[in-house]
Structures are given as C-alpha cells and as structure tokens.
Amino acid sequence: MENLSRRRALTLGVALGLVGAAAPVPAWASAGSAAGTGALTGTGAGAAAGPGPEWIWDDAADPLMARMIDGGHVPAINRAWEKWVNNNDPIPGGLPSDFAAYLAQANRLPSWADQAKLDRAADFNRRRDTYLFMLYGLGSGIMSTVIPREAKSVYWSAGGADMQDRAAKTFTFGYDLSELGAFKPTGQFVVTANKTRVVHAAVRHLLPQSPHWKAVADESIPISAADILVTFHSLGTYVHQKLIEWRIPYPAADQEAFLHMWQVAIHLLGVPDEHIPKTWAEALAQSRQVLTPILSPSTEGVKLAENLLGLTAQIDLGVTRGFLNEFVRYVLSDQVGDWLGLRRDYAAAALVRTAWPTFILFREGLSPVMPRTFYMFDQFIRALAMLFLNRGSSGTTTPITIPTGNRPG
Ligand code: HEM
Known part of the structure; x- marks a missing residue:
C-alpha cells in the first residue's frame, strides 16, 4: 500500500478536518460500534480475536x-x-x-x-x-x-x-x-x-x-x-x-x-x-x-479526478475552472490538489479563502455584511445542486444496474 509517513498523514488529516487538533482521540475499537459488541478491528490497541473488517466482505x-x-x-x-x-x-x-x-x-x-x-x-x-x-x-x-x-x-x-x-x-x-x-x-x-x-x-x-x-x-x-x-x-x-x-x-x-x-x-x-x-x-x-x-495519488485516481472536474465544467457553474480547482484545494488541502495536478489560480484562491467564510456568515445570519461575491457563490451552489440532483430534462434519477463485465482497457 502507498503509505504516507505518519507525520504527513497527520498534517493532511488536520487539513481535512479529520484529525482533532485538541485532545488525542482514543484508538478506535469496535467495542464502540453501533451494536456495542463484537470483535475489535484488529488495528486498535488491545485488538482481540475475530476478523477485522478488512477480512470481511459479504457472505x-x-x-x-x-x-x-x-x-x-x-x-x-x-x-x-x-x-x-x-x-x-x-x-x-x-x-x-x-x-x-x-x-x-x-x-x-x-x-x-x-x-x-x-x-x-x-x-x-x-x-x-x-x-x-x-x-x-x-x-x-x-x-x-x-x-x-x-x-x-x-x-x-x-x-x-x-x-x-x-x-x-x-x-x-x-x-x-x-x-x-x-x-x-x-x-x-x-x-x-x-x-x-x-x-x-x-x-x-x-x-x-x-x-x-x-x-x-x-x-x-x-x-x-x-x-x-x-x-x-x-x-x-x-x-x-x-x-x-x-x-x-x-x-x-x-x-x-x-x-x-x-x-x-x-x-x-x-x-x-x-x-x-x-x-x-x-x-x-x-x-x-x-x-x-x-490517501495518496494513483494514475487511475488522477484520471478520474480530471474526468469528474470535467463533468462539472460541462454545466455553467458561473465560475472558471481555476475557481473550481481552488475550491477543491480549499476543501481538500493543497497536498491533495498537488497530487491531482490541479492547476493553480492564485486570484481565485485568494477569493475562495476570504469570501467563502464571509458568504457562510452572511447566509447563516451571523453577519449583516453581504459579500460582493454572494451571487457568484449562490449560482455556483445552485449549479452543483442541479448536477447532484441530476434532474436535468428527464426529471428522474439514473437507475442503478448490475454490471456484467469490467472496463475493457
Ligand atoms: C457501485 C455507492 C463503497 C466501488 C456503487 C454504486 C453506488 C455506490 C451508489 C452503484 C452505482 C454505480 O454503478 O456506479 C457506494 C457507497 C459506499 C461505497 C455509498 C460507501 C459508503 C465503495 C468502495 C468501493 C466501491 C469502498 C471500492 C473500494 C464501487 C464500484 C462500483 C460501485 C467498483 C461499480 C461501478 C460499475 O458499475 O462498474 N457504489 N459505494 N464502492 N462501487 Fe461503491
């Protein structure tokens, strides 16, 4: 597996908001799972007998x-x-x-x-x-x-x-x-x-x-x-x-x-x-x-990311691809942005980092100051929502089907 060093993983975890900066979190063990019983995961301290979830598929x-x-x-x-x-x-x-x-x-x-x-x-x-x-x-x-x-x-x-x-x-x-x-x-x-x-x-x-x-x-x-x-x-x-x-x-x-x-x-x-x-x-x-x-890059992952970001570029989000790249960097860290080769747009980066928090404060009624960029963010969100709902012209969602083969190559 392509492991990061522990230090890099921690830095990335903090950037993604997945590692609490405050008190250390106890090692996870399935004693705290939804059912409250059962085997430990095998990765936590004091792991006990029983297969960890990495050895469980779907019997x-x-x-x-x-x-x-x-x-x-x-x-x-x-x-x-x-x-x-x-x-x-x-x-x-x-x-x-x-x-x-x-x-x-x-x-x-x-x-x-x-x-x-x-x-x-x-x-x-x-x-x-x-x-x-x-x-x-x-x-x-x-x-x-x-x-x-x-x-x-x-x-x-x-x-x-x-x-x-x-x-x-x-x-x-x-x-x-x-x-x-x-x-x-x-x-x-x-x-x-x-x-x-x-x-x-x-x-x-x-x-x-x-x-x-x-x-x-x-x-x-x-x-x-x-x-x-x-x-x-x-x-x-x-x-x-x-x-x-x-x-x-x-x-x-x-x-x-x-x-x-x-x-x-x-x-x-x-x-x-x-x-x-x-x-x-x-x-x-x-x-x-x-x-x-x-978390780490792979040839397949880089292609998939390009493909996914290309999809969002197909609809008019009211923003440039540079803005989209920078928004991804903002929510996932520069480390991830660099792995995926997302081209920098420093003007858009500055805009996202300053205007997005203001936009949230205003939307939540926590500040009376409406950012000048309000409508841009608003349109961006609406367009994403449209893409998410996939309600386009058909008015229906895409049915899930079972595949019969793999990607040919
Ligand atoms: C298919 C959701 C975890 C790999 C699907 C589909 C959904 C979905 C909705 C059916 C739609 C489709 O065919 O694309 C989820 C959710 C997950 C999860 C909510 C966990 C919370 C995973 C994981 C992997 C994975 C962990 C791989 C490590 C796949 C693959 C397909 C698929 C390869 C089939 C795509 C095809 O038709 O070729 N998943 N998934 N999924 N998922 Fe997941």
Whole structure:
C-alpha cells in the first residue's frame, strides 16, 4: 500500500478536518460500534480475536452474485428490478428464486433503526443541502480519487468507462438517502442501498477477473467492509467535521441524527453492526486510523479526478475552472490538489479563502455584511445542486444496474 509517513498523514488529516487538533482521540475499537459488541478491528490497541473488517466482505450477497453472473441471469435481473423503486414495492417477479429470496430478507431496516432520528436527519439534509452538495460533491467526490483502492476499483470496473453515467448513479444514492422520508415505506433509499450492495457483490466477483485491475491492485477481492468504512469516512465523517470547522449552526440532535442516518446506510450496504462506529468521536478515531494514512495519488485516481472536474465544467457553474480547482484545494488541502495536478489560480484562491467564510456568515445570519461575491457563490451552489440532483430534462434519477463485465482497457 502507498503509505504516507505518519507525520504527513497527520498534517493532511488536520487539513481535512479529520484529525482533532485538541485532545488525542482514543484508538478506535469496535467495542464502540453501533451494536456495542463484537470483535475489535484488529488495528486498535488491545485488538482481540475475530476478523477485522478488512477480512470481511459479504457472505450473504457475494456467493449469490457469483452464481447470478456465471449463470447469465444479470440482464434479466436488471430488467426485472427497473420498476422496483419504493421501499414498500413488492419484490419484482421474473427474478431467479434464490435472488428474490435474498432481496426479501435483505430489504428491511435494522431493528435498531430509529425513525425519529431518521426524520430529523431528513430535515437536517433539507436545511443544510447547500453545504452538503458542496462537501459531498467537491470534497468527498474528489477525495474518492485519492483513496487508491477505491479509485482503482472504480476505474477498472465497467462503470469507469463512462464517468458521467457512474457519477449520476452515485448521485441517485445521495439523492435517495437525503430525501424526506427516505427510510419510510414510501421512500426509496432502502431499495437503492440494497441495489448498491448487490452491485458491490457483483464487482467482487468481476474485478478479480480483470487483467488491468489485477496488475495494479494490492488486494485479491475488492470492497471489504473496511473499504466501505473508509468511504463512509470520506463522506459522512468528513462532512460532519467540515460543518463544525465552518461553524455552521449544527446542534447535537442534528449531529446525532446525521450519524444515525449513516449508520443505517452502512448497515444496509452489508457492513456488520459491530464494525459501525457508535459515536462521532469513534468515527473520527477510526477515520484517523483507516482513511488519512492511505490517501495518496494513483494514475487511475488522477484520471478520474480530471474526468469528474470535467463533468462539472460541462454545466455553467458561473465560475472558471481555476475557481473550481481552488475550491477543491480549499476543501481538500493543497497536498491533495498537488497530487491531482490541479492547476493553480492564485486570484481565485485568494477569493475562495476570504469570501467563502464571509458568504457562510452572511447566509447563516451571523453577519449583516453581504459579500460582493454572494451571487457568484449562490449560482455556483445552485449549479452543483442541479448536477447532484441530476434532474436535468428527464426529471428522474439514473437507475442503478448490475454490471456484467469490467472496463475493457
Ligand atoms: C457501485 C455507492 C463503497 C466501488 C456503487 C454504486 C453506488 C455506490 C451508489 C452503484 C452505482 C454505480 O454503478 O456506479 C457506494 C457507497 C459506499 C461505497 C455509498 C460507501 C459508503 C465503495 C468502495 C468501493 C466501491 C469502498 C471500492 C473500494 C464501487 C464500484 C462500483 C460501485 C467498483 C461499480 C461501478 C460499475 O458499475 O462498474 N457504489 N459505494 N464502492 N462501487 Fe461503491
């Protein structure tokens, strides 16, 4: 693995807001996980017996998907589940019986899901959508390209060949997750998460067959539970920290609800409960162990980042590419910007660093001074939101489909 030195990892962690500058965070162990029991991760001090999440994939979905792919059932499944959208839709007909049986048992909320907290999370997502769009889109989205295992998997899987489509599918996940009533019977997120879990299981079977992925990856099976937790930290934990760093009003009940939403989401993606962090402090500690030390550039990641930033350039964001590059540097650090070769625009850099905090203060009613750049930022956010929602002319989100092969080359 391309490890950074500990010192560089710490500096980067601080820049990303993922390492608390205050008191040291205790080493994360799954005694503090959502279920509160179970094996330790194997990385924390005092780790005990039991496989760590890096040795856990998905016992329920993986063998099933290997059978579905090898038996040639995927095109029929993709057709059959197109109309399977709402959480309370019946399992569609036309599916192989073992696949239908799997969906029937997987497609439910965990017993510990708390609808009141999920409702509050939905309300929070609506109230804070501006910052969430920015941070998920330009922060987490670009951060995924410096998580080498993720970048290499995404690049060499079938979807890597069409990043616009892939990004649209990922936005479907974010949109369904953030929607009011997402987890309710009439919402769509439980289904979307289950489709994603199945896609990941398919990728675990397909990618090891790719000569390209094999040549570059330092792993035998992609997307372990540990990898999913890393991605969660690049999304939920990162956004949580940035909201605090930016001093956005963010009461404890919102923080708890936002974490709960992510805990349920990760459960639905198949991560065992005992490895899901129970508090933000534990999430931060875990993130510090498993995310910041592994961030580094890769050939695939650099290409993906260029591709993703190119997508945003296709719509009129009301800002230049230099501004976009500098905004990414602002939210992810110059270290990441340099890795990705994001060309500098020092005028835009100065603008972002001074005007963005003023913009936030004004928007939050914490300062009466409206920055001269208000409308520029406002348009920028609206355009990003449009891209995120992918509601373009069709008015629908892009359906998630199971791949049948890898990126050809
Ligand atoms: C597919 C979300 C973790 C690699 C997908 C899809 C979604 C998604 C919505 C389906 C859309 C699509 O086909 O593009 C997530 C979320 C994660 C997570 C929310 C964690 C919180 C990971 C990790 C990896 C990964 C850790 C790799 C290390 C992939 C790949 C695909 C995929 C390769 C298939 C793309 C294709 O169709 O070729 N993911 N993912 N994901 N994901 Fe993830």
